[in-house]
Amino acid sequence: MWPWEHAALGYVCYSALTRRRLDAPPGDVAALLAVFASQLPDLIDKPLAWTVGVVHSGRMLAHAPIVAVALCFGVWWYLARRSETEYGVAFAVGYLSHVASDALQSVLVGEYAYARFVLWPLLSVPTDQQESVLAELGAFDPALSATLVVSAVVGLATVGLWIADGTPGLGVFHRS
Numbered sequence: 001m002w003p004w005e006h007a008a009l010g011y012v013c014y015s016a017l018t019r020r021r022l023d024a025p026p027g028d029v030a031a032l033l034a035v036f037a038s039q040l041p042d043l044i045d046k047p048l049a050w051t052v053g054v055v056h057s058g059r060m061l062a063h064a065p066i067v068a069v070a071l072c073f074g075v076w077w078y079l080a081r082r083s084e085t086e087y088g089v090a091f092a093v094g095y096l097s098h099v100a101s102d103a104l105q106s107v108l109v110g111e112y113a114y115a116r117f118v119l120w121p122l123l124s125v126p127t128d129q130q131e132s133v134l135a136e137l138g139a140f141d142p143a144l145s146a147t148l149v150v151s152a153v154v155g156l157a158t159v160g161l162w163i164a165d166g167t168p169g170l171g172v173f174h175r176s
């Protein structure tokens, strides 16, 4: 999934959960945290694999549930001690939506090897082929890509939800 798709999914999941739990749209800081956390697994693993080279896959350490759940619990616990439990929930929802959607996407397209990170380190994960990633990007054709159309429709629907929620997140910038 592209970064904006992870952001959209993280926001939609958090918005739905907040409306169900609190009967209210997400708050400014919580919405930003959910979107930020939805990018974090890739922001950690991709540079570690592709730039630093300490892991061999862009879906490994920070994507592995054993690390992801521990990290989310740690963040939630830290924020809960400061009476900011909701921020911890937002972080966890954004982060875990990324991990879950990466695994689900790999399973749905039949690339089961790329879902093995859900049981890392018990299962090994395949080594990223930088060339194939770059070739994929090079072959990307916006005009003909059906997935881009779907992505755009989902993106517009997410923006619609965000507007219906009262554009949470923007208030942080207006306040200053």
Ligand SMILES: [Zn+2]
Pocket (backbone or CB within 6 Å): 041, 042, 058, 059, 063, 098, 102
């Ligand atoms: Zn990812």
